Amino acid sequence: MFDLFDRSFEKKIWRGIATNSTRSGPVTEDSSNENLPSPEAPHRLQQRQHRNGLLIRCTLSEILKWENLIPVPHLFLLTDTEGIAIYIHSRQELREALNQVGLMEGVSFSRERLGINGVSMAMEQQAIVAVREREHELEVFWPFNCLCVPIRDGRKVVGYLDLSFSHRHEIEFAVPILLRIVDKIEGGLSGAPSENGKLRLFELFDQHGLTPREKEAAYGWLCNYSVLRIAEEMKITEGTVRNMIKKVYAKTKINDKGQFIRTFTGVL
Numbered sequence: 001m002f003d004l005f006d007r008s009f010e011k012k013i014w015r016g017i018a019t020n021s022t023r024s025g026p027v028t029e030d031s032s033n034e035n036l037p038s039p040e041a042p043h044r045l046q047q048r049q050h051r052n053g054l055l056i057r058c059t060l061s062e063i064l065k066w067e068n069l070i071p072v073p074h075l076f077l078l079t080d081t082e083g084i085a086i087y088i089h090s091r092q093e094l095r096e097a098l099n100q101v102g103l104m105e106g107v108s109f110s111r112e113r114l115g116i117n118g119v120s121m122a123m124e125q126q127a128i129v130a131v132r133e134r135e136h137e138l139e140v141f142w143p144f145n146c147l148c149v150p151i152r153d154g155r156k157v158v159g160y161l162d163l164s165f166s167h168r169h170e171i172e173f174a175v176p177i178l179l180r181i182v183d184k185i186e187g188g189l190s191g192a193p194s195e196n197g198k199l200r201l202f203e204l205f206d207q208h209g210l211t212p213r214e215k216e217a218a219y220g221w222l223c224n225y226s227v228l229r230i231a232e233e234m235k236i237t238e239g240t241v242r243n244m245i246k247k248v249y250a251k252t253k254i255n256d257k258g259q260f261i262r263t264f265t266g267v268l
Contacts, residue, residue, distance in 0.1 A: 039106025118146030
């Protein structure tokens with residue numbers, strides 16, 4: 001499958017984003033190359049897709065907007081809450097190759113069926129997760145870097161969206177793209193993108209090691225609240241707020257408010 005990807009390296013952005021660690025131990029050279037499990041029966045898959053019709057429609061609408069903007073060949077995989085693939089979107093040549101190895105709609109990506117992969121880890125951690133090449137348990141997925149995000153309707157998870165591409169490409173470029181796509185999907189589902197955007201923002205803050213209090217201060221700062229307003233809402237002194245903001249800048253490797261806003265407003 002390596003030949004299905006070009007060799008260009010896109011500009012690396014959001015350097016320093018630490019995605020969740022996914023593997024407890026190293027993968028050995030003799031890792032299993034088992035066949036993928038058979039997909040569920042067509043009539044059951046159709047019922048599953050019908051139950052998730054709105055989710056599929058919202059997902060398709062958003063990923064089509066990015067189809068020609070993502071700079072590398074890629075695969076979108078949408079699953080329901082059980083980890084069953086209900087929609088796959090990719091270039092035709094990649095889709096055909098994946099079908100040959102049994103990766104198709106109806107296949108379960110749960111850890112019990114496919115071991116460690118982007119979807120199974122997002123299901124376990126309920127947060128944005130990256131799984132890189134040989135972190136995957138099955139050899140068939142080794143050519144890929146995968147990024148997966150839970151999709152929420154309000155606070156309830158209703159599915160998972162995975163973005164996969166060649167391991168030759170750094171995973172950081174895909175983080176803001178996938179987060180923006182999922183936020184738009186959630187807006188189409190619930191009409192409340194701002195609440196979900198805040199949850200997503202706090203997940204990113206977690207990856208930078210911000211404390212709960214620092215996350216609250218950072219959120220207020222991103223909303224352009226004054227130091228006084230943040231201090232009053234958090235019931236702390238203005239000096240403490242300023243110190244927290246300095247720590248936020250240090251942990252996120254950001255130098256000023258303008259850079260901070262440019263970096264994180266796309267998530268809201």
